[in-house]
Amino acid sequence: MSTLAQKEIRMAATSLGSSSAQGLPSNEGDDVERECSRKPDQKPLKHYGVGDPSTMVSSSSPHLSSRGSINKWFWDSFEGIQRTCQMDEYDEDKNPNGIINLSISENKLCLDLLTRRLSQSDMLWVEPSLLQYTDWRGHAFLREEVARFLSFYCKSPAPLKPDNVLVLNGSISVFSALATVLCEVGEAFLIPAPFYGSITRHVHRYGSVRLVSVHLDSEVTGMETRPFQLTVEKLEMAFQGAKSEGVKVKGLILINPHNPLGDVYSVEELQGYLDFAKRHELHVIMDEVYMLSVFEKSIEYHSVLSLERLPDPQRTHVMWAPSKDFGMSGVRFSTLYTENQDVATAVASLCCCHSLSGLVQYQMAQLFRDRDWIDQVFLPENHARLKAAHTYVSEELRALGIPFLSRGAGFFIWANLGKYLPEATFDQELLLWRRFLDNRVLLSCGKAFECKEPGWFRLIFSDRIHRLRLGMQRIRQVLEGESQVAADAPSCQTQEPRGPGSHYED
């Protein structure tokens, strides 16, 4: 029996006011290699949706501005469930019936390595300059180290310049700052969907900027080679569609490796997307925070910074952070690389709201320059552990006959549980999500990621094996029960409050 109070589950609809996604029948199949069957081309009903969180807030406080009320609503709707889960988290000894949380995109597989490295005595270095005000963009020694680090790991054709580097306290801050300096209130960024849902809030909190979803399909049509493939044609359709609704689109957000799909874009794909953006004078925000989490050796990753020639370097802005790749989301550290000095300066001005301790800046520089540890110890071990965990969850899903995207990057598996829904609706998706939670395992459902097909879920696999085992066991229990319920076509709980997001993403 769940200890979660109903009121704590009153989660807001995660579509955030987007044009309602079409309840297209989900594509099911036992052949996981095929993942999703190819179907003849068919015209989707609507290929984009414009999100507007401000339309979701019904009540306001006499003490808050409209912006304050939206932010309060963000917290009430998306933080509540995670905080409740945190307080009731599974612990082998202390809370064996606690919740297994497979919804937060964190890498918990290498905390031992990290803890050991960060505990070494070179990490405690205090000198007066670190305790005083400095350049808001970050200490010079750190920006030099970041430039060297990115030049090497992004394989840039020429050394990256420290002057183009800004350091902020996490990628949420980078989104917040870029949204504010690139867009007026109410303007928008294009983003392929599904995408990790919290970006919607990151660009809206301070920026009041909206997202236009470029809806991708699980069905493979035309020239496509994989499910949920992003094409220039889809970008174009969404851009024109938003334009026809009077929405001013100022940029395109690309996530590579992609969260939650795990996709890694080829050079040709990247080039196509960037050319599209250039044609429409759109800024491109490249989110590359999983750059070093490509654990499948056969996959070749291409940072946008590795390209010989960027189509529009003045409108290309690249984010990287150690949060995911080094499993240290609690350290609050992110970098922005941009050649555009106007953008760099405007973000620099906001950096005083996003600055981080000089002591942390020193620690990060130490970490980045320890290439032996990174290359010989951390990365190989991290990739091996990610691969093992991915293999375990993949095999469990195969055993259940669940189709999923089998990629070799990131911490997540994007799985189609559509066959467990009695009807292909988001209400049913939410019911299933709720049944998982009642059985003490928390996942993220597709609706939270603006997926337009009900039934998709994201599972985080970057956790220790005993927790994964228990999590998968609880999922299996629900699905076996659920299969039976589905056969009975239940009418229960249709008033259940709606869809969860994974707020901790950044």
Add this chain to the structure above:
Amino acid sequence: MSTLAQKEIRMAATSLGSSSAQGLPSNEGDDVERECSRKPDQKPLKHYGVGDPSTMVSSSSPHLSSRGSINKWFWDSFEGIQRTCQMDEYDEDKNPNGIINLSISENKLCLDLLTRRLSQSDMLWVEPSLLQYTDWRGHAFLREEVARFLSFYCKSPAPLKPDNVLVLNGSISVFSALATVLCEVGEAFLIPAPFYGSITRHVHRYGSVRLVSVHLDSEVTGMETRPFQLTVEKLEMAFQGAKSEGVKVKGLILINPHNPLGDVYSVEELQGYLDFAKRHELHVIMDEVYMLSVFEKSIEYHSVLSLERLPDPQRTHVMWAPSKDFGMSGVRFSTLYTENQDVATAVASLCCCHSLSGLVQYQMAQLFRDRDWIDQVFLPENHARLKAAHTYVSEELRALGIPFLSRGAGFFIWANLGKYLPEATFDQELLLWRRFLDNRVLLSCGKAFECKEPGWFRLIFSDRIHRLRLGMQRIRQVLEGESQVAADAPSCQTQEPRGPGSHYED
């Protein structure tokens, strides 16, 4: 000869578009005890000014939104000079002709104590939970420690509650978050002027909120007992004045101890200001970041949290940070205490943009719980050093016959150099400021702090004695030359770009 390029000095007018301050004759006098002479009551021409930074930006970038352009302008106008000074900073051995910077409100007197304490082995503690996502408001262990710390040092009648504590990465972030959640775009806070000028930018960067200055006079009139005294009458006049101009005022910012005046409010004064705010349903943001920097034993400090009964607890929000009191502005740490759960929740939602490393959160908790070190080592020594430095600069000013406010709190002396201006204008004030800089000493001038009388300057004295000595020597050189120039009524350099601010304040 200054190495500063002219273009780097192109500093924006720091009035930020306020109603132009009246060039009232400054009040001079040799008797520093009297500070400023009492004059018969006289009606000021205008007792308030509404600042609007957005009116100051003339050029915009094709790549930036209007908000981006304002932020770029903030950086170009206010950071340039500080960064140039930083690169050319005085160093006894390496750069003896470098600039002595007495414009940044930092306490450099106890960096040895701080460095020693923070280097102790208990400060390097790494455990997995510190490396992972946590409550955006701050780890629970830290908020408990902050509540205990503030209960003790603020002398609260009842223990403060950890649930009312939020931890952010610096006070700039607290201003930014409060401005956004309390005000709509274009609304305003009242603030007594002079005030440290960077608040103007803190509430505007993300919040697009304006400040209405409540202009205080150096002249002591009516029932007043000291220069620049804040009275409820002046608050009322400014509030009504702004209202009559159609400006919606949502709150009042109070700084106690005051920067740059050094004033410490009595309980009766505090009560009066809070009652005024309650009458008009204004939020009160209490900036108490110099709370532990009252170095004169005879002065009794009263935190607003020590009051037996707050007039409007739901609209009273208190900021404190160790940045000033512990001389660690580079650690980026600030706290907000509010009983208003709507405000706390809305700010909590923004906290994901203002979060700080778990490792720093641990360090700060360690520091706050080390009461022996704080009470036996740090505070007594810090106060003694502040007092000695204050005494030195005071005596130098007295020797020069310069009137100034002699207070026993903070890091600054507010001095009237009006007698060195050939005319009582802000252009002349700026010329004097520029001559200081040419002679390698950087101060903040009153215009940057919205002072309505030309000729006032803020000197930071919380620096080591050899730097203070050299700084005072350079100031004296200018003033002695300046006195002569003043007698000659010069016509030079009237095209000099306008007034500097001290951007590093928070």
